[in-house]
Amino acid sequence: MMLPQANHNIKRQEVARNSEFNRYSEEEFFAPPRQQQAGSVATPPGNVQEVREPPPASAGCSLSSYQSWCARLTTLVLRTRSAFSAFLHLSIQVSKFVGPRGKLAPAFFPIPVPTPGIFDRMPARPSRKKRQSIFLSRAVHVISMAMNFWHFAGSFRSQVDLWRSPNQLHRRFFSFVRALIRSDGLTAEFDMLRSGRKNPDLHARLFDLIDAFQKQGCSANPYDRSFQGFQVPRDEERFPELQPYRDLDPSRLKLSGTGHWDASSFLSENLLMAYKEPLVLWLDRTPEIWEYPRLRDSQATILELAHIWDSKGLLLLHKEGVQDRRDFEKVRIFNAYKNATTDRQIGDRRGRNAVEAVVKGPSHNLPSGADLCDLVVDVSSQTLAISISDRKDYYHQIKVTQKRAVCNTLGPGLPEEAVSGLQAYGNFLLKASSKRRYDRLRDGDRLGHQRRPLGSPDDGLIWAAFNSILQGDHCGVDIATEAHTQLLQDFGLLSQDIQLVASRPCRHPSIAQGLVIDDFFCISVEDQGTPAPQTSAFRAYQQAQQAYSFAGLLGSPEKDLCAVSEGKAIGAYVNASDRALSRGLCTVGAPVEKRLSLSILSLQLAQLPLTTFGMHSCVMGAWVSMMIYRRPLMSVFDHAFRLVANEDLATNNHVTTQQPRAVA
Numbered sequence: 001m002m003l004p005q006a007n008h009n010i011k012r013q014e015v016a017r018n019s020e021f022n023r024y025s026e027e028e029f030f031a032p033p034r035q036q037q038a039g040s041v042a043t044p045p046g047n048v049q050e051v052r053e054p055p056p057a058s059a060g061c062s063l064s065s066y067q068s069w070c071a072r073l074t075t076l077v078l079r080t081r082s083a084f085s086a087f088l089h090l091s092i093q094v095s096k097f098v099g100p101r102g103k104l105a106p107a108f109f110p111i112p113v114p115t116p117g118i119f120d121r122m123p124a125r126p127s128r129k130k131r132q133s134i135f136l137s138r139a140v141h142v143i144s145m146a147m148n149f150w151h152f153a154g155s156f157r158s159q160v161d162l163w164r165s166p167n168q169l170h171r172r173f174f175s176f177v178r179a180l181i182r183s184d185g186l187t188a189e190f191d192m193l194r195s196g197r198k199n200p201d202l203h204a205r206l207f208d209l210i211d212a213f214q215k216q217g218c219s220a221n222p223y224d225r226s227f228q229g230f231q232v233p234r235d236e237e238r239f240p241e242l243q244p245y246r247d248l249d250p251s252r253l254k255l256s257g258t259g260h261w262d263a264s265s266f267l268s269e270n271l272l273m274a275y276k277e278p279l280v281l282w283l284d285r286t287p288e289i290w291e292y293p294r295l296r297d298s299q300a301t302i303l304e305l306a307h308i309w310d311s312k313g314l315l316l317l318h319k320e321g322v323q324d325r326r327d328f329e330k331v332r333i334f335n336a337y338k339n340a341t342t343d344r345q346i347g348d349r350r351g352r353n354a355v356e357a358v359v360k361g362p363s364h365n366l367p368s369g370a371d372l373c374d375l376v377v378d379v380s381s382q383t384l385a386i387s388i389s390d391r392k393d394y395y396h397q398i399k400v401t402q403k404r405a406v407c408n409t410l411g412p413g414l415p416e417e418a419v420s421g422l423q424a425y426g427n428f429l430l431k432a433s434s435k436r437r438y439d440r441l442r443d444g445d446r447l448g449h450q451r452r453p454l455g456s457p458d459d460g461l462i463w464a465a466f467n468s469i470l471q472g473d474h475c476g477v478d479i480a481t482e483a484h485t486q487l488l489q490d491f492g493l494l495s496q497d498i499q500l501v502a503s504r505p506c507r508h509p510s511i512a513q514g515l516v517i518d519d520f521f522c523i524s525v526e527d528q529g530t531p532a533p534q535t536s537a538f539r540a541y542q543q544a545q546q547a548y549s550f551a552g553l554l555g556s557p558e559k560d561l562c563a564v565s566e567g568k569a570i571g572a573y574v575n576a577s578d579r580a581l582s583r584g585l586c587t588v589g590a591p592v593e594k595r596l597s598l599s600i601l602s603l604q605l606a607q608l609p610l611t612t613f614g615m616h617s618c619v620m621g622a623w624v625s626m627m628i629y630r631r632p633l634m635s636v637f638d639h640a641f642r643l644v645a646n647e648d649l650a651t652n653n654h655v656t657t658q659q660p661r662a663v664a
Helices: 012-017 066-078 083-095 128-151 168-183 199-216 269-276 299-311 350-354 369-374 402-406 423-433 476-490 536-551 592-606 613-641
Strands: 315-318 332-337 343-348 382-390 461-466 511-516 519-527 561-564 566-569 572-575 587-589 610-612 656-658
Touching (some): 066 128, 199 610, 269 476, 299 423, 315 423, 369 511, 369 572, 369 587, 369 613, 382 536, 382 566, 402 461
Antiparallel strands (some): 315 461, 511 519, 566 572, 610 656
16 A cells, blocks of 8 residues: 655644643554545544543552553553654554555664554453563553654654665564563562662652642643643652651661671771761861751650660770860751661761861772773673672671761760660770779870860769761771771682673673672673573672671672572663573663663653653653763753753752653
């Protein structure tokens, strides 16, 4: 069937006002083509003045899978009422034409429709395999048309070009897209809400926006194009993750470390001084009011926390200070949400951090997931072995000097009789009784540093301090990373030619080892069929366990991976499984659950005519973290990056702004 030449240049403003693409249910859209004249394009059924309601607040909170994403993709795109949805609608109508395909496509672009008739009505009672194949073919169609739309910068091509017969390059491209999707697994289910750290906040902000939009209503007055923004109220009770940081509740804290590992012999001279004597970092300045914590915990709460620390050997009781008494240097402990029953412990140490110099250490050189792209695998004969080992509460396993522990002093002070039954109080009495007169060799010259107590000597108060490294100590990251690195290097790991760092490419052709604070990983390129115990990743894992056993560092064996073919390392999901290799692939990128959940959420957000500054900033941040694996793809966000000014990017800015269809 020959189609007449017809260019379809649809203005974006018209597409944005046209609500016809919002009305498709799956069965309406995938119905058989109606009789039409050759070359004409069918219009969707229904009254164009009817507007579909935004997605419900429960959307996206259930289990999903790659298969369900393929099934929903077409409908979600069409509901965005964007220029691309109009182009996709045109291509679907072309795919419904009957008759022979046109001549063989002379070039790669434009890509012809992959499978004619794929959007016809679903067969009656199809098998699970058949239904999965149809949804996959529809997803391939959408992706192919997206490539066309991107290549031609939104300028629509003729129906004749879309109806041409695919050439060999096109067939290879269709197979490649199918292989990429199948290599990630079609049937594995995941919870979209908890497939990424930002997902609870993203979903909640989307639901808040939808609720506010429904309550405010929208104007259909064609003579009034003005839009008055409004503040979107936040509902922080939707999910517990929306309040990740909470006031101190000792009953929910989970601590595993005991502050037993002396890292002195594993630190360079630069960090050793800071580790032993924090006064070398002290700056004579008074921070701004926003730079230090507000102490609001009661003595009873501090005492309850002191009992928990004491049971782990992490409590120091004292009546001394390392410098003049300054209340803003005290630390406030707060909870960080972990799960429904437990929280992590975080220290608000901004006051002390503000008067300490910045330490130059290995933290500026930590690798990221995109650095794993340096590895090269011949998928016809090679595979990957992945080993990952994690230390449990690593910061809290590090032993510190009393001078550093005093810098972790909490407020307010506690009555001495209230802590008299604690083990740390016995240690306090022993140290107090062993104090001798001034000794220059022991106490130094004391040049201008007259020590004063945190409380007056006769106030009866004793001060509780954390006797390890707090999460929140700006120097702690470098101390923990360098000590961990040197420990592993002493056991033959993390040599310069195989260590993956941010400042240089991976030098070894087949092994990449790396460390991110408490997480050690090794990924090695191996010949297919190599037994796991004979892989470099397996040997590296065993060496790491020997090092940890020597140092007495606790781990989380349930989280470890040892010489497996797929897994997540430093935020990147590496896939060298049989289902990937059999399709000629070995991939690295953001975890598939994160990609799919963000795709669905973004398509739902794109259906709305407005967004908020904070929501847009959060969504763009999530997309950038995934596109970092293929930086040129960030060009598709040109309009999205320009939507708001830099000063409006605060995530707590919930004033609405119009969302043009070009951004959608």
